[in-house]
Amino acid sequence: xxxxxxxxxxxxxxxxxxxxxxxxxxxxxxxxxxxxxxxxxxxxxxxxxxxxxxxxxxxxxxxxxxxxxxxxxxxxxxxxxxxxxxxxxxxxxxxxxxxxxxxxxxxxxxxxxxxxxxxxxxxxxxxxxxxxxxxxxxxxxxxxxxxxxxxxxxxxxxxxxxxxxxxxxxxxxxxxxxxxxxxxxxxxxxxxxxxxxxxxxxxxxxxxxxxxxxxxxxxxxxxxxxxxxxxxxxxxxxxxxxxxxxxxxxxxxxxxxxxxxxxxxxxxxxxxxxxxxxxxxxxxxxxxxxxxxxxxxxxxxxxxxxxxxxxxxxxxxxxxxxxxxxxxxxxxxxxxxxxxxxxxxxxxxxxxxxxxxxxxxxxxxxxxxxxxxxxxxxxxxxxxxxxxxxxxxxxxxxxxxxxxxxxxxxxxxxxxxxxxxxxxxxxxxxxxxxxxxxxxxxxxxxxxxxxxxxxxxxxxxxxxxxxxxxxxxxxxxxxxxxxxxxxxxxxxxxxxxxxxxxxxxxxx
Amino acid sequence: xxxxxxxxxxxxxxxxxxxxxxxxxxxxxxxxxxxxxxxxxxxxxxxxxxxxxxxxxxxxxxxxxxxxxxxxxxxxxxxxxxxxxxxxxxxxxxxxxxxxxxxxxxxxxxxxxxxxxxxxxxxxxxxxxxxxxxxxxxxxxxxxxxxxxxxxxxxxxxxxxxxxxxxxxxxxxxxxxxxxxxxxxxxxxxxxxxxxxxxxxxxxxxxxxxxxxxxxxxxxxxxxxxxxxxxxxxxxxxxxxxxxxxxxxxxxxxxxxxxxxxxxxxxxxxxxxxxxxxxxxxxxxxxxxxxxxxxxxxxxxxxxxxxxxxxxxxxxxxxxxxxxxxxxxxxxxxxxxxxxxxxxxxx
Numbered sequence: 001x002x003x004x005x006x007x008x009x010x011x012x013x014x015x016x017x018x019x020x021x022x023x024x025x026x027x028x029x030x031x032x033x034x035x036x037x038x039x040x041x042x043x044x045x046x047x048x049x050x051x052x053x054x055x056x057x058x059x060x061x062x063x064x065x066x067x068x069x070x071x072x073x074x075x076x077x078x079x080x081x082x083x084x085x086x087x088x089x090x091x092x093x094x095x096x097x098x099x100x101x102x103x104x105x106x107x108x109x110x111x112x113x114x115x116x117x118x119x120x121x122x123x124x125x126x127x128x129x130x131x132x133x134x135x136x137x138x139x140x141x142x143x144x145x146x147x148x149x150x151x152x153x154x155x156x157x158x159x160x161x162x163x164x165x166x167x168x169x170x171x172x173x174x175x176x177x178x179x180x181x182x183x184x185x186x187x188x189x190x191x192x193x194x195x196x197x198x199x200x201x202x203x204x205x206x207x208x209x210x211x212x213x214x215x216x217x218x219x220x221x222x223x224x225x226x227x228x229x230x231x232x233x234x235x236x237x238x239x240x241x242x243x244x245x246x247x248x249x250x251x252x253x254x255x256x257x258x259x260x261x262x263x264x265x266x267x268x269x270x271x272x273x274x275x276x277x278x279x280x281x282x283x284x285x286x287x288x289x290x291x292x293x294x295x296x297x298x299x300x301x302x303x304x305x306x307x308x309x310x311x312x313x314x315x316x317x318x319x320x321x322x323x324x325x326x327x328x329x330x331x332x333x334x335x336x337x338x339x340x341x342x343x344x345x346x347x348x349x350x351x352x353x354x355x356x357x358x359x360x361x362x363x364x365x366x367x368x369x370x371x372x373x374x375x376x377x378x379x380x381x382x383x384x385x386x387x388x389x390x391x392x393x394x395x396x397x398x399x400x401x402x403x404x405x406x407x408x409x410x411x412x413x414x415x416x417x418x419x420x421x422x423x424x425x426x427x428x429x430x431x432x433x434x435x436x437x438x439x440x441x442x443x444x445x446x447x448x449x450x451x452x453x454x455x456x457x458x459x460x461x462x463x464x465x466x467x468x469x470x471x472x473x474x475x476x477x478x479x480x481x482x483x484x485x486x487x488x489x490x491x492x493x494x495x496x497x498x499x500x501x502x503x504x505x506x507x508x
Numbered sequence: 509x510x511x512x513x514x515x516x517x518x519x520x521x522x523x524x525x526x527x528x529x530x531x532x533x534x535x536x537x538x539x540x541x542x543x544x545x546x547x548x549x550x551x552x553x554x555x556x557x558x559x560x561x562x563x564x565x566x567x568x569x570x571x572x573x574x575x576x577x578x579x580x581x582x583x584x585x586x587x588x589x590x591x592x593x594x595x596x597x598x599x600x601x602x603x604x605x606x607x608x609x610x611x612x613x614x615x616x617x618x619x620x621x622x623x624x625x626x627x628x629x630x631x632x633x634x635x636x637x638x639x640x641x642x643x644x645x646x647x648x649x650x651x652x653x654x655x656x657x658x659x660x661x662x663x664x665x666x667x668x669x670x671x672x673x674x675x676x677x678x679x680x681x682x683x684x685x686x687x688x689x690x691x692x693x694x695x696x697x698x699x700x701x702x703x704x705x706x707x708x709x710x711x712x713x714x715x716x717x718x719x720x721x722x723x724x725x726x727x728x729x730x731x732x733x734x735x736x737x738x739x740x741x742x743x744x745x746x747x748x749x750x751x752x753x754x755x756x757x758x759x760x761x762x763x764x765x766x767x768x769x770x771x772x773x774x775x776x777x778x779x780x781x782x783x784x785x786x787x788x789x790x791x792x793x794x795x796x797x798x799x800x801x802x803x804x805x806x807x808x809x810x811x812x813x814x815x816x817x818x819x820x821x822x823x824x825x826x827x828x829x830x831x832x833x834x835x836x837x838x839x840x841x842x843x844x845x846x847x848x849x850x851x852x853x854x855x
Contacts, residue, residue, distance in 0.1 A: 311724060332726040343724055352718045352725075354785050359710055367726040371708040417725065 004067065006031045006162055006194045007052065007083070012061035014047055019395065019404055021047040024061070025220045027213055029163060034185060034195045036209035036226070040238055040408070040436030043215040045198055049165055052196075053085050054078040066162070082162035086152045086169060092140055099123035099136035102155045126154040130184045146177030150184060157188075164188065165196045170204055182208050200434065202231055214238055235437060263287075264323055266456045267308065267339070267425055271317035277303040280317055281482035283475065285425060285458060290451045292471030292488070293460040294497050300480035301460050302344055305427050308458070309341030310334035322424075335368055340423040342414055344430040344460070350414045351402050358384045358398035361416045368421060387416035392442065408439035415443065419450075426450065427458040432466065444470060464494040476500045520779040523830040524794045527823065531801045538809045552681045556804060558689075564800035565692035566591075566747035568793065570764075571771040571778075572699050573740030575792045578775050579716045580733050581784030582636060582643035587744040587771060589654020590625050591764025594748025596661040597621040599758035603669045614673040622745050628654070629741020633734035651768070658760035667758040678753030688750045695743060700789050709787075712736060716784030774799055777827055798827065 005028035014022040022044045029035050039045050050056045052063065054072025062069055065081045072078045075085065092101050099120040108118040123136040132150050140148060149169055156164055166185070170178045185208060189195055199205055205212065206226060214221040214237045221237050265284035273280040278300045285291055293301050306312040308319070310328030319326055321337045328334045331341065343349035352360055362380050369375060375383075384398045391412040393405075402413055411431060418426060428447065432440045447470055451457050461467050467474060468488060476484040476497060484500045486492060535543040535556070546555040570587045577584045601617040602608045628650060635646035680687040703709030714722045715729045722729050747767070752758050776782060777798055778791025802823055806816045829835055 330726075330728075331724050332728055335726040341724065348718075349720050349724050352714045352721050354717045355710070355714060359714070363710075363714060363722075363727070364725045366707045366710065367722075367728070369707070370728075371706055371711050371732065374705065374707040421726075 005029055006066060008064040008067075009048075009052065010062050010064075012048070012051055012063075013059050014051060014056055015059055016404060019400075020218050022051065022218045025215065025218070027052075027220070028223070029194045029196060030211075031162070031194045032189055032192045033210045034189050034197055034208050036197045036199070036205045036212040037215070038205065038212050038234065038238055039215035039221075040438065043238070043436075044218040045215060046167070047218075048215065049085065049167060049196070049198070052078070053083055053165065079159045079161075082160060083165070084156035084159055084161035084163065085165040085167065086149075086156050087167050092148055092152055092155075094139075094141040096140060097137050098127070098134060098140055098143070098151055101140050101151055102126055102136070102158060104155065106158050123154075126157055127151070129157065130154055130187070144177070146173050146180060149173065149177075149181060153184065161193060163194045163196065165198075167198045168200065169197075170199055170201060178204065202234065205234075206231065238437065265320075266322060268320040269308065269317065270320075272307055272314050272319055273316040274303065274307055274312055274314050275316075277312060277480065278307065279481040283308075283482070285456045287424060287456045288451055288454050289472045290447060290457045290459055290470050292467035292474045293458060293477060294464060294467050294474055295477030295501060296462075299477040299501075300482075301477050302429055303480065304477065304482070305341060305429050305458065305460060308334070308425075309339060309427055311341060311343075332367065335364065335421060335423075338422070338424040339427070340364065340418040340421055340425075341427040342418050342429060342431055344433065346407070346410060346414065351410055353403035354401055356399050357388075357393065357402050357405065357413055360402045360413050361387060361398075361420060364417045364421045383420050384416075387412075387420065391416055391446070408435035411435050411443070412439065415446070423455065425456045425458065427460075429460045430462065431459075432461060432463070440466075464497050468492060468494060468497070478504050520788070520831065521791055521794055523827055524777050524779070524791065524798055526830075527827045528794060528798050528801060531798065531805055531823075535801070535805055535808045543808060548684070551684055553684050556808065558686065560797070560800045560804050561689040562686040563803070564796050565686070565688040566750045566764075567767065567770055567774065567800060568692045568796045569695055569743045569747040569750070570767055571774040571792045571796050572696060572789065573736070573743035574768075574771040575775050575778070575780055575787050575789060576699070576703070576712060576736040577643070577740050578772070578780055578782060579712045579784055579787035580736055581716045581719070582733065582737070583772065583782070584632060584647045584737065584740045584744075585644065585768050586628070586632060586647040586650035586654055587740065587747075588764040588767045589651050589658070590628050590741055590744035591748035591751060591767055592658040592758075592760050593628065593654055593661070594621045594625050594745040595752030595758040595763045596658040596667065596760055597624055598674070598749055599667045599669050599752055599756075600661050602671050602674060603667050608669055608671040609673065611673045614671060617674070618677075618749060621749060622742060625741045625745025625748070626738060627741075628745075629738035630734070632741060633737030636737060637730045637733040655760055658758075658763075662758050662760050664760075666760075668756055670756065674753055675756060676753070678750045678755075688754075691746065691750065695746065696789065696793065699739075703789070708732070708735070713785055713787065717786075770799055773824060777824070777831075779831065798823075 007029040009025065009027040012022050012025045012027070013020070025044065025048060027048060037045050037048065047056065051058050054074050054077050057073070063071065065083065070081060072081070093104070102123040103119045107114040108122060109115060110118070120136040127134060127136065130150050130153060132147070132154065134143065134147065140151065143151070153164070169181060173181060185195055185197070197205070197209055209226045211223065211225055212229070212234070213223045214234070216238060263286055266287050267285040269281065269283040271280040271282065281304065293304065295301050303312070307314045310331045310333050313329060319328065321339065326337060328337070334341065352363065355363070358380070361384050362375055365383065366375050387393070388396050388398060393409050393412045393416070402410060405413065415431065432443055444466065447457055447459060459467065459470055471488050474486050474488050474492070474497065475482060476486070478501055483504050486500070532543070543556050546553055546557065570591070574584060574587065598617040598621040601620060602613055605613045607613055632647050632650060635641045635649070636643050676687055677691070678688055682690060703712065711722070711727055711732050714727060715732050719729055748764060751763055774795030775792050777795035778788055778793070780787040780791060802820055805811070806819065811819055
C-alpha cells in the first residue's frame with residue numbers, strides 16, 4: 001500500500017431541497033486496498049459515490065484524483081480519470097452478447113465500422129483477467145446473476161480503472177458466488193486497483209475490506225482499519241450513540257401463543273391456488289397472532305400473500321374472511337374486508353414518489369372513502385402527525401415529496417399508510433429489506449405490538465432470524481408449495497427451518 | 509403546490525406568465541396602445557383583450573379536460589372530432605325543427621349534443637380503462653371515425669341555421685361579458701373545486717404517477733380514469749357548441765380542426781408533464797391565454813400568414829426551453845434548503 005491516496009475528497013457537502021445529504025465529509029481511498037463505505041440507509045453513502053462519479057455536483061468541497069483537483073460533470077468524465085462504477089442494479093443489456101456488453105461504448109473500429117472479431121477478442125482478455133472463462137459471443141441472458149455481476153465488473157475495467165466502485169455487488173448472490181466475486185476483488189486489489197465496496201452485509205464487509213469509512217446522517221463518523229474494529233463497534237458507530245436500539249434488538253419481544261381454543265380464524269384459506277403462482281394451500285390466520293412465512297426467493301411467499309390481498313385472483317379453492325366466503329377481485333376489495341398488503345417492491349407497488357409524505361400516508365384511507373368524500377383536513381392532519389411521531393419518520397415534514405426520503409423512512413411511510421386503514425389482517429412482505437438496523441428494530445417491535453393489540457399479521461421475510469423472533473407460527477414454502485407449518489414454541493431454531501426448506505417438509 | 513417558495517423565478521408558472529406579459533406588451537407597442545383599449549358599446553365590453561377571452565374559451569374547455577386526462581398518463585386525441593360532432597348534432601336538430609328560434613328547441617339540441625359527447629367520453633374511457641388499449645390508440649379511433657360521424661349527421665353539407673337563442677352561446681353577452689367566457693370560467697371553477705375540494709385531484713395524480721402502487725393502495729383507478737375521459741368528452745362537446753354558435757354553421761371537416769394539438773400544447777406550457785402526475789389547472793389557463801394571445805398577435809402585429817406557424821413555433825419552443833429543468837437549474841443562482849435534517853438518532 002502506497003502512502004498517497006488515489007482519491008481524496010475534502011469537505012464535501014451536497015444539499016437537496018429539504019435534505020442535507022452530505023455535510024463536510026472527508027474521504028480517501030488508497031491504491032491496492034478494499035475500502036468499505038458503511039452507514040445506515042440515508043447516511044449518505046450513495047450520495048458520496050455519486051459525488052465521486054460526477055452524477056451529482058458538489059455544493060462545497062474538493063475532489064482530488066491522483067493529486068489533481070478535478071470537477072466531474074458526468075460519469076463519462078469520471079471514467080476518463082479512471083473512476084469506474086458498478087451499480088447496485090446490474091446495468092447490462094440482457095439481450096446483447098457478453099462481448100457487446102463488456103465493450104459497450106469502447107468497441108474497436110475499423111474503417112468506421114465496428115470490428116466484432118476484435119471486440120470479442122478484447123472482451124475475452126478482460127474476462128480472463130477476472131478468471132472468467134465464458135464465450136464472449138454467448139448471450140448475456142444465458143448466464144447466472146453472479147456471472148453477470150462479473151461481466152459488469154469487466155466492463156468497468158475496460159476503461160483501465162484505477163478506482164472501482166462496487167455498490168451492493170453481492171445483494172443477489174449466493175454464498176459460493178460471493179466467494180467467487182471476492183476472489184476477483186482480491187485479485188484486482190493486489191494488482192493495485194483501489195476498490196470502494198458498499199454492502200449491507202456486515203460479515204462480508206469484515207471478510208473483504210482492509211479499511212472502512214463510516215457515515216451517519218450525512219456526516220463523517222470516522223475512518224478505521226477493519227482489523228481494529230469489532231462488529232459491535234461498527235454497528236454502534238453506524239447507528240450512533242443510542243445503543244438502546246441495538247440492545248432491544250437482542251432481547252426478543254415476548255411471544256405469547258394466542259389463546260384460541262374456540263376462536264374462529266379471521267382468515268381461512270382452503271385449497272386456495274393460482275395457476276403459475278401457488279399450489280393449493282390451506283391456511284388459518286387468527287387475530288392477535290403473527291404468522292411468519294419462510295422460504296427462499298421464488299418459493300411462492302409473495303404469490304401466496306398476493307392471493308390473500310386481492311392483488312392476484314385465485315383460480316381455485318375457497319377463502320373465508322371473518323366467517324364469510326369471499327372472492328377478492330382487487331386490493332380495494334381486500335381492504336373492504338380489512339386486509340391490507342404491504343408489497344415487497346416498495347418503489348413499483350408502494351410509493352407514489354411525486355406525492356408528499358402526507359398524501360402517501362392518507363392515500364389508502366382516501367381510496368377507501370372514494371374520491372367524492374375527501375378526508376377532512378383535520379382528520380388527515382391527525383393521522384399524519386400521529387404516524388410521523390409513532391414511527392419516527394425523518395425528516396418529520398409531511399410536505400416533502402416521499403421520494404426525497406431514505407429507504408427506511410419510505411418504508412415507514414408505507415407502514416403508516418396501511419396502519420391508518422386500521423386493518424384486522426396486515427400482510428407485510430419483506431418490510432425490513434434494505435433498511436437500516438435501527439428502523440428494522442422499530443418495525444419489528446411495532447409488529448409485535450400490533451399483534452398484542454389484536455391484529456393478525458402475516459410476516460414475510462428472507463431473514464429467518466427475524467421470522468423466528470416475531471412469529472407464533474411459521475409456514476414454510478418451497479417451490480410454490482406450502483410444505484410445512486410449525487408452532488414456534490421457543491425451541492425452533494433457524495437450522496430447523498432451513499432443514500424444513502431443504503427437505504421440503506420431510507425433516508424434523 | 510409543494511414547491512419551495514424560494515422566489516418567483518422558481519415558480520413553474522413564471523416563464524409562461526412572462527411570455528404572456530411579453531406578448532401583451534409587444535402587441536401594445538405595435539398597435540401604439542390600441543391593444544389594451546376597452547370600449548363599452550350597448551352595455552357590452554369590446555376590445556382585443558375581450559376577443560382573446562372570447563375566442564380562447566373553447567380552447568380552455570378542451571384543455572381543462574385534456575389536463576385531467578394527461579395527469580392520468582393518458583391523452584385524448586379525439587377532442588377535435590367531438591367538437592365537430594357536437595356542432596353537427598346541435599345544428600342539425602335545430603335546422604330540422606319547425607321552430608329554430610325557440611328556446612326549448614335550442615335547449616333540447618344542446619342537451620342531445622352534450623349527452624352524445626358524454627357517451628363518446630364513456631366510449632374513450634371504456635377503451636382505455638376497461639379494455640386497456642393505450643390512450644393514444646384508443647382515442648385515435650374516435651379522432652378518425654368522429655369526423656365521419658359528424659359528416660353522416662350533416663349529410664356532407666355545412667349546415668347553417670338562424671337561431672337567436674343558439675347564437676348567445678358564442679356571441680352573446682351577459683352583464684357586459686361574453687357568454688362563452690362566462691361558461692369557460694364557470695367550468696374552470698367547477699373543475700378546480702371538483703379536483704381540489706374533493707380527493708379527485710390527488711387520486712388522479714396518484715394514478716398518473718404510479719398506477720400499480722395506486723391499485724395496491726385500493727384506489728379504484730378504473731373509475732378515476734373513466735371519469736376523466738368522460739369529463740374530457742363533455743367539455744369538448746361544450747367547446748363544440750360554442751364554436752358552432754360562433755359561426756352558426758356546422759362544418760364536419762374543419763370545426764375544431766387541430767384543437768387537440770393546441771390543447772395539449774396549452775397543458776404542456778402550463779407545466780403539466782405528459783408523463784402524467786402532478787397537474788396545474790391555473791397553468792393550463794395561462795397556457796391557453798398564451799396560445800390565444802399568440803394567435804391575436806399574428807393579426808395585430810401584422811405578421812404575414814406565411815410565417816405565422818413558424819412564429820408560433822418559435823414562441824412555444826422558447827417557453828418550453830425556459831421551463832425545462834436544465835434551464836431552471838442554470839437560472840437558479842443557488843439552491844436553498846427549506847428544512848434542516850434532524851441530525852441525531854432519537855429512538
